[in-house]
Amino acid sequence: MLRLGPGDALVVVDVQNDFLPGGSLAVQGGDAILPALNHCIGLAREAGLPVYATRDWHPADHCSFAGQGGPWPPHCVAGTEGAEFALGLALPEAAVVVSKATTPEQDAYSGFEGTGLDRLLRERAVTRIVVGGLATDYCVLATVRDALRLGYRVIVVRDAVQAVEVQPGDGERALAEMQALGAEVVASLELA
Ligand code: VGL
Ligand code: ZN
Numbered sequence: 001m002l003r004l005g006p007g008d009a010l011v012v013v014d015v016q017n018d019f020l021p022g023g024s025l026a027v028q029g030g031d032a033i034l035p036a037l038n039h040c041i042g043l044a045r046e047a048g049l050p051v052y053a054t055r056d057w058h059p060a061d062h063c064s065f066a067g068q069g070g071p072w073p074p075h076c077v078a079g080t081e082g083a084e085f086a087l088g089l090a091l092p093e094a095a096v097v098v099s100k101a102t103t104p105e106q107d108a109y110s111g112f113e114g115t116g117l118d119r120l121l122r123e124r125a126v127t128r129i130v131v132g133g134l135a136t137d138y139c140v141l142a143t144v145r146d147a148l149r150l151g152y153r154v155i156v157v158r159d160a161v162q163a164v165e166v167q168p169g170d171g172e173r174a175l176a177e178m179q180a181l182g183a184e185v186v187a188s189l190e191l192a
Helices: 030-048 117-123 136-150 170-181
Strands: 007-011 051-056 096-100 128-134 151-160 184-186
Touching: 007 030, 007 136, 030 051, 030 128, 030 151, 051 117, 051 136, 096 117, 128 136, 136 151, 136 170, 151 170, 170 184
Parallel strands: 007 051, 007 128, 051 096, 128 151, 151 184
Antiparallel strands: none
């Protein structure tokens, strides 16, 4: 068992409608992580830990969109239904929303990139983050890399993440990389 307590925070990465089945950049099985994520949210609430929810929050002409020469279909356009957090995600009222890649010319996979998340965490004396969300091989991976580089300890919740898998195996490779970099990969039921 891995007990959560003071100094810990939960970071929920990009659990937005466009990344769920039916969305414009759907992660297959993306909705299957919701029970594990909600379990983590429940633990965070019980322990009084801060919860951060990152979101892709793009302008309609964002550089990552195919029409602008980018790799992705349009997704998570600020203010649209597709950019809303999944209805089944039980975010607490007090969750801190962290928007990223909000200008046309900048993309950001990491929740730390251009968001001030590092400062927010430091202000709350957070030294370890529990990470879940979408997608394992893009925004979760980039967020975990940055967190470790910035000196946070990181727990990745295996059943609370799901991969895009542009190439088969990308999700497993991303988990292996995060582990090699020092992240702990655990199942949600191992947390308490
Ligand atoms: C993401 C592709 C494009 C993600 C965001 O949240 O993993 N992936 N934008
Ligand atoms: Zn994006």
